[in-house]
Every structure is written in C-alpha cells, then in structure tokens.
Amino acid sequence: MLTVRHYRDVEAQTAAPGVTMRVVLGPKEGAPTFNLRVFELQPGASSPHHNHWWEHEVFVLSGEGVAYSEDGERPVSEGMAILVPGGVVHHFTNTGSAVLRFICLVPQEWLEGVRAQ
Amino acid sequence: MLTVRHYRDVEAQTAAPGVTMRVVLGPKEGAPTFNLRVFELQPGASSPHHNHWWEHEVFVLSGEGVAYSEDGERPVSEGMAILVPGGVVHHFTNTGSAVLRFICLVPQEWLEGVRAQ
Numbered sequence: 409m410l411t412v413r414h415y416r417d418v419e420a421q422t423a424a425p426g427v428t429m430r431v432v433l434g435p436k437e438g439a440p441t442f443n444l445r446v447f448e449l450q451p452g453a454s455s456p457h458h459n460h461w462w463e464h465e466v467f468v469l470s471g472e473g474v475a476y477s478e479d480g481e482r483p484v485s486e487g488m489a490i491l492v493p494g495g496v497v498h499h500f501t502n503t504g505s506a507v508l509r510f511i512c513l514v515p516q517e518w519l520e521g522v523r524a525q
Numbered sequence: 526m527l528t529v530r531h532y533r534d535v536e537a538q539t540a541a542p543g544v545t546m547r548v549v550l551g552p553k554e555g556a557p558t559f560n561l562r563v564f565e566l567q568p569g570a571s572s573p574h575h576n577h578w579w580e581h582e583v584f585v586l587s588g589e590g591v592a593y594s595e596d597g598e599r600p601v602s603e604g605m606a607i608l609v610p611g612g613v614v615h616h617f618t619n620t621g622s623a624v625l626r627f628i629c630l631v632p633q634e635w636l637e638g639v640r641a642q
Contacts (some may be wrong), residue, residue, distance in 0.1 A: 410592055410615065411608040415584075426604045432606045440640065441632045442559045444606055446584045461577050465534075465550050465561045467628055469586070475527055485634045489549045490563055491528040498527065511584055513630060515558045516641065523557065524635035 411437045415446040425497035426453025426502075442515050449473065449502040449509075456501040461496065461516050466500075471508035474501050484510075526577025528554045532563040543619075552633065559632050566590065566619040566626075574616040579632050581609035583617075586623035591618050601627075 413432065420428040427449050434443040449455065449471075457476070466475075468488045473483045475490050477498045484500070485489060492498050502508035530549065537545035544566050551560040566572065566588075575591070583592075585605045591598045592607050594615045601607060601617070609615050619625035 409596055409610070409611065410591060410594050410599060412543035412601060412605060414605050416604065425527060432584075433608050437608050438610060439582060440580055440611070441636060442582065442630065444584065444630070453586055463557055465630070467549075467558065467561065467584075472566050473573060475529060477527050479526055482527060487533060488529060491550045491554055491556055493526070493555060494557070496527065511628065513559065513561070513582070519558060522639060524633065 413437075418446075418524050420448070426450035427455055432453065439516070442513050445455065445512050445514070447500075447510055447512055448507050450507060451471065451502050451505055453498045454501040457494065457497060459495055459497040460521055461494045463494050464490070464498075465513045466490040466492065466509045467509065469509040471502060471506050472504035473508040474503050475499075496512065529576045530554075535563075541571065541573050542566065543567035544572055546601065556633070558636065559630050560566070560597050562629050562631070564627055564629055566617065567573055568619050568622055568623060571601050571618040572616045574614060576614040578637055581607070581615075582602075583607040583609065584628045586626040586628065588623050589621035590618060590625040591620050592616075625631045
C-alpha cells in the first residue's frame with residue numbers, strides 16, 4: 409500500500425517566526441527510518457540557529473537563500489542539495505523576495521547512537 | 526562543514542531505458558543513514574517493476590506520472606510525496622509530455638534488519 413499526498417494537504421506548523429514546517433512523511437504515515445518535511449521561509453525569515461545529533465538532507469524546491477554554518481555562508485537555490493552533518497551549528501535564511509521552500513529529511517529518534525558497524 | 530551541490534553537477538547514471546539516477550547525497554558525501562537521489566524519466570519511460578527490503582520516500586519535482594503497486598495506480602505530480610514501504614512491488618511511469626523528475630530517498634544498506642525497538 410502506497411501513501412500518496414500533496415504536501416499542501418498537510419497541516420503547517422509554525423517552526424519559527426515566518427517559518428512553517430509540514431511533516432509530510434513520518435512515523436504516522438509508517439515511515440520506518442527517516443522523515444520527510446517541507447519548510448517554507450518567508451522573505452527575511454530564518455530557521456533557528458541550532459545543532460543536534462542528527463543530520464539534515466535538504467533539497468531546495470524554490471526561492472533563494474543562504475545556508476549558514478561555522479564555515480560561513482553558502483548561497484542556495486532551486487535544485488541544490490545540502491548535507492548538514494550531525495553536530496554542526498547551522499541555519500537557513502531566505503535572502504530573496506519570494507518564499508524559500510525546501511525539503512528537509514532527518515533520521516527518526518530511535519536512530520540516535522545507531523551507526524554502521 | 527556543509528556539503529552543497531546542485532543535482533545537475535552530479536553525474537547521471539542510466540537506471541533503465543529513458544531513466545537516469547543521480548546520487549546527490551550518499552556515503553561518498555558522508556551521509557550517515559540515508560541517500561538522496563534524483564531521478565529523471567523521459568516521457569513514456571518507467572522505472573523497473575521491483576521490490577526490496579527498504580522503503581522509498583519520493584517527492585515529485587516536476588512532470589506528471591503514475592505510481593503503480595499491487596493496489597493499482599496513483600497519479601503523481603509536482604509537490605506530491607509518496608511512501609513506498611519495504612516489500613511492496615512498485616514502479617513509476619512518466620505519463621506526461623515533459624520529463625518526470627523526482628527525489629527518491631532510501632536508507633543505507635547497513636540498516637537492513639535494523640529497526641526501532
């Protein structure tokens with residue numbers, strides 16, 4: 409049985425001022441190991457500057473922005489993928505005039521401390 | 526340190542007739558648990574009809590197609606996410622006149638048999 413859903417049919421949660429998150433595929437949908445979320449940042453908005461044990465795998469759907477980390481800032485736009493390793497302090501900022509929309513995937517909580525042998 | 530790359534800068538592999546795959550974030554980039562790939566299907570092309578232990582999490586970037594499984598077919602288009610659980614026989618077909626482009630994420634091989642307690 410496949411789960412098929414449009415991300416706009418998922419309720420948006422406020423993740424930060426001007427930032428929404430939709431958990432499109434996660435534990436509720438039966439995803440076993442990682443979750444697919446869609447973020448939308450309004451112009452000028454930023455995701456929280458934070459770090460955590462888990463990695464992010466991001467893919468930019470539309471808009472323009474910057475990925476900040478301890479190494480500085482990197483411009484990001486449609487079609488670009490970003491790997492944020494666990495433990496790296498980071499945030500994203502929308503530097504454009506349209507919504508910055510990206511997918512962000514994370515491993516599920518039970519994977520904390522579980523690594524390839 | 527972030528890895529930032531455009532998917533078009535990744536070499537495309539032929540996955541099936543009329544189907545290319547790019548491994549944009551994977552073990553070579555230091556992804557620890559799951560891999561982000563971009564698939565492009567030419568009009569009329571299909572991914573192989575297959576099944577495997579791992580799940581797929583798919584997000585459609587552009588184009589129109591159908592996701593087939595034992596339950597029948599489901600239309601898919603831009604902005605739609607699809608969860609294909611492990612063990613489900615499935616394939617995707619481009620039913621439109623433009624390229625069908627989607628992201629497909631999979632857990633890494635070391636996760637076979639590793640599940641939440």
